[in-house]
Ligand SMILES: Nc1nc2c(ncn2[C@@H]2O[C@H](COP(=O)(O)OP(=O)(O)OP(=O)(O)O)[C@@H](O)[C@H]2O)c(=O)[nH]1
């Protein structure tokens with residue numbers, strides 16, 4: 001390619017070398033048609049982007065350019081003439097409040113002449129800036145390249161059909177070259193991703209080999225998953241009042257029992273394109289393939305928001321797993337914030353799910369009940385085992401007692417009588433190997 005292609009709508013990494021990852025301090029204008037823009041504004045703010053203005057146009061999207069031609073031209077004029085002192089001064093980004101088509105992205109960019117993002121590109125940029133591990137970066141890069149490829153294809157398409165003569169000095173051949181590079185990089189990244197996924201499943205196999213049970217956490221972004229994980233495991237994870245603080249799965253052991261593993265993971269959000277979430281499937285699976293899944297929902301949200309976020313979470317989880325085999329429990333977090341718990345419980349019930357647990361990771365409210373409920377879900381009711389004294393020359397009773405401690409979580413001990421949560425199969429195995437010294441009360 002002789003000349004570099006100028007900034008394409010969201011093709012950052014493809015045409016311009018490394019994409020910029022820090023967007024702190026940028027100023028943007030949001031184009032909005034339907035839905036509530038507050039979540040997108042919060043996403044932008046999470047990245048330090050200031051939305052200076054929300055431009056609204058009534059009616060349905062223009063399939064060519066999202067806004068109608070005239071209105072878009074007004075926005076473009078305003079941006080180009082925003083001298084110092086103008087409220088739009090410094091705007092170098094236009095954000096479209098929807099998952100725009102490649103055609104819309106390309107056309108809006110052509111008109112406004114600054115970088116253009118839609119919801120997908122905003123999420124991608126956020127993910128890129130939060131991706132800490134090599135695996136997370138690989139996953140985000142795949143998603144980004146897939147999004148870029150769709151824009152590049154649109155450019156080629158527009159040139160082929162004669163809608164466009166050339167683009168930024170690069171002809172069709174130039175773009176085709178970029179497309180080939182993208183495809184090659186995608187192949188390499190996917191190979192890398194498969195390796196990561198394999199390593200992940202091997203680690204999971206090793207962890208659960210000794211009969212450990214896993215509890216996954218799933219929920220809308222910012223619901224309080226990492227805080228709950230920290231409260232239950234004591235293991236430090238990133239907790240922030242930001243959307244998508246967590247991008248990778250962290251596994252930790254529950255404080256009261258090293259045999260129970262907890263998995264904190266990436267959150268969900270509405271209308272996340274499946275390409276994007278699919279890039280994270282290995283990460284998500286680690287949390288979703290579990291013996292018990294806790295659906296974490298923020299009880300301090302307004303009832304309508306609460307319902308929306310719970311539906312999204314439930315849908316994503318069910319789409320990704322085998323519903324019949326899933327053991328799911330809803331946990332309402334942030335109970336200390338005084339949300340409408342009653343209405344939240346009704347909403348949970350109205351979706352056909354049993355009564356949720358109500359907890360606060362901050363003041364500990366409901367945490368004992370949650371721990372109890374986790375145990376019950378994993379192990380069923382508690383069992384009381386009795387160790388007989390035996391004759392003097394036999395193995396000491398204490399040796400059996402210590403084996404029982406290894407078996408599960410002992411909650412009560414009265415001499416040689418122990419009450420505990422434990423896996424029934426493992427328990428029967430221990431009893432059968434005890435020469436009649438251990439029995440169920
Ligand atoms: N008052 C109160 N705030 C909470 C509670 N749990 C979490 N928070 C706050 O909610 C915000 C988000 O918490 P996180 O634990 O990071 O949420 P998350 O679901 O892991 O979020 P992502 O990883 O970004 O998807 C943070 O500011 C927490 O301090 C709670 O029980 N009470």
Ligand SMILES: [Mg+2]
Pocket residue numbers: 225226227238239245246265
């Ligand atoms: Mg988190």
